[in-house]
Amino acid sequence: MHRDGINRRTILAASTAVAAAMILPRGAQAQSSAGALPARGEFVIRGANVLTMDATLGDLASGDVHVRNGAIVAVGQNIAAPGAEVIDGRGMICMPGLVDTHWHHWTNIFRPLVRNDVGSLGYFPVTAKFGPHYQPVDSYRSVRLGLAEALSAGITTTHNWSHNTRSPAHADAEIKAMQDVGMRGRFAYGTALGVGNDQPMDLADLARVKREGLPGDGMITLGICSRNVGNDPNPTRGTVTIEMAKREWGGARELGLPITLHTSGPRVTKLLDDAGLLGRNVQFVHPLNTTPEDRAIMAAKGVSYSISPIGESRRPVSAGVIQLGELLEAGVRASLSIDHVTTYNCDLFVGMRLLYSQNLHRLGGKVRVTTKRLVELSTIDGARDLGIADKVGSLAPGKRADLILVRTTDINIAPVGDPYDAIVFLAQPNNVDTVVVDGRILRRKNQFTALDHAKVLQEAAETIAALRGRAG
Numbered sequence: 001m002h003r004d005g006i007n008r009r010t011i012l013a014a015s016t017a018v019a020a021a022m023i024l025p026r027g028a029q030a031q032s033s034a035g036a037l038p039a040r041g042e043f044v045i046r047g048a049n050v051l052t053m054d055a056t057l058g059d060l061a062s063g064d065v066h067v068r069n070g071a072i073v074a075v076g077q078n079i080a081a082p083g084a085e086v087i088d089g090r091g092m093i094c095m096p097g098l099v100d101t102h103w104h105h106w107t108n109i110f111r112p113l114v115r116n117d118v119g120s121l122g123y124f125p126v127t128a129k130f131g132p133h134y135q136p137v138d139s140y141r142s143v144r145l146g147l148a149e150a151l152s153a154g155i156t157t158t159h160n161w162s163h164n165t166r167s168p169a170h171a172d173a174e175i176k177a178m179q180d181v182g183m184r185g186r187f188a189y190g191t192a193l194g195v196g197n198d199q200p201m202d203l204a205d206l207a208r209v210k211r212e213g214l215p216g217d218g219m220i221t222l223g224i225c226s227r228n229v230g231n232d233p234n235p236t237r238g239t240v241t242i243e244m245a246k247r248e249w250g251g252a253r254e255l256g257l258p259i260t261l262h263t264s265g266p267r268v269t270k271l272l273d274d275a276g277l278l279g280r281n282v283q284f285v286h287p288l289n290t291t292p293e294d295r296a297i298m299a300a301k302g303v304s305y306s307i308s309p310i311g312e313s314r315r316p317v318s319a320g321v322i323q324l325g326e327l328l329e330a331g332v333r334a335s336l337s338i339d340h341v342t343t344y345n346c347d348l349f350v351g352m353r354l355l356y357s358q359n360l361h362r363l364g365g366k367v368r369v370t371t372k373r374l375v376e377l378s379t380i381d382g383a384r385d386l387g388i389a390d391k392v393g394s395l396a397p398g399k400r401a402d403l404i405l406v407r408t409t410d411i412n413i414a415p416v417g418d419p420y421d422a423i424v425f426l427a428q429p430n431n432v433d434t435v436v437v438d439g440r441i442l443r444r445k446n447q448f449t450a451l452d453h454a455k456v457l458q459e460a461a462e463t464i465a466a467l468r469g470r471a472g
């Protein structure tokens with residue numbers, strides 16, 4: 001559907017269809033979305049500069065990647081693949097899809113509403129004002145909008161940090177958006193904005209989602225996003241006591257689910273460790289104020305650390321600084337994330353670039369972070385953070401085919417010398433030519449193969465207008 005073909009009637013019809021989909025039994029939802037995605041076929045990418053991010057396979061200056069039924073079947077040179085569609089990889093870097101490890105997708109539609117330089121219109125007041133007015137269809141459209149941007153920027157896995165899970169229907173809507181777009185990821189079930197800090201999250205519905213709410217193809221996993229714990233100064237997401245955290249985290253762990261939380265506040269790491277709550281299934285987001293003791297605890301307990309370089313580098317120094325060098329030196333597991341896109345765009349290339357610069361700027365080479373290390377953090381280490389490194393994050397036979405082709409003939413990147421330098425210092429989302437998730441080609445020559453771009457935008461605009469009305 002083209003923009004010109006959209007009128008109010010078609011918008012309303014589409015809205016009704018989405019709303020209806022929210023209350024269909026799950027089987028029917030799965031059927032409708034599966035039909036919209038391209039099939040997992042068989043193809044071979046030939047002649048690309050392949051960065052496998054696999055320690056054994058290494059890199060190939062001119063190599064092939066053979067994909068069949070969603071899986072990588074071979075990586076090498078001159079692979080025999082009779083019958084497979086040939087994709088010309090010459091002039092391209094072929095690498096694992098980028099992995100985002102924390103992103104509040106329900107806020108993706110807020111670009112027209114948030115102002116980074118006007119305090120009263122900042123991210124937190126705007127999300128707090130509009131969040132309570134969300135209906136499931138708003139969650140669906142907001143998530144879908146950001147997933148479309150993520151795909152176009154080379155991200156094939158995202159960690160959907162849903163800290164406005166207002167009801168079971170809202171949870172289903174967010175998961176359905178991930179499924180409909182074909183994105184891999186984790187859905188982190190949260191609490192609704194505005195819910196009292198003395199009210200526990202809906203552990204019964206969490207169990208329902210685990211039991212019957214996820215698609216059967218393993219593309220989407222489940223976790224929880226905890227409210228902040230202890231004396232965190234930022235109350236807009238909610239701040240719960242250590243007793244409430246024990247109750248909620250215990251509920252998640254009984255279901256075998258991982259936990260993520262924002263930890264900008266001081267001394268949270270020690271507080272959680274003293275309560276016996278830390279382990280490898282815990283991810284911290286934005287811990288900008290870590291002490292050497294905090295880092296030692298995180299390393300010892302296997303807690304991972306998600307850095308959102310673009311947003312974090314805008315914070316005043318008083319809020320803490322990005323400590324990539326110190327964290328890597330201490331042996332803390334790290335990964336990269338987008339966080340939100342209300343006042344910047346989705347660009348993990350810029351994220352890597354910022355981290356490189358910021359590390360040199362602060363530490364002057366005391367802790368060396370190479371461009372290859374940054375690409376690892378954005379691919380295989382992100383997959384490790386989300387517990388799916390056995391499936392994705394590198395290109396190797398047997399793994400699921402999540403990969404991107406980055407065009408190296410564009411004016412901003414050509415001519416290419418070291419491919420890692422090109423990815424970190426030069427690449428832009430617009431250079432991402434082809435995006436493959438689980439063997440489905442979702443973007444080709446910078447275009448979506450299935451997603452209706454105009455419809456995604458138009459329905460997002462409808463939701464913004466409706467929210468403005470409901471929120472007054």
Ligand SMILES: [Zn+2]
Nearest residue numbers: 102104285339
């Ligand atoms: Zn965040």
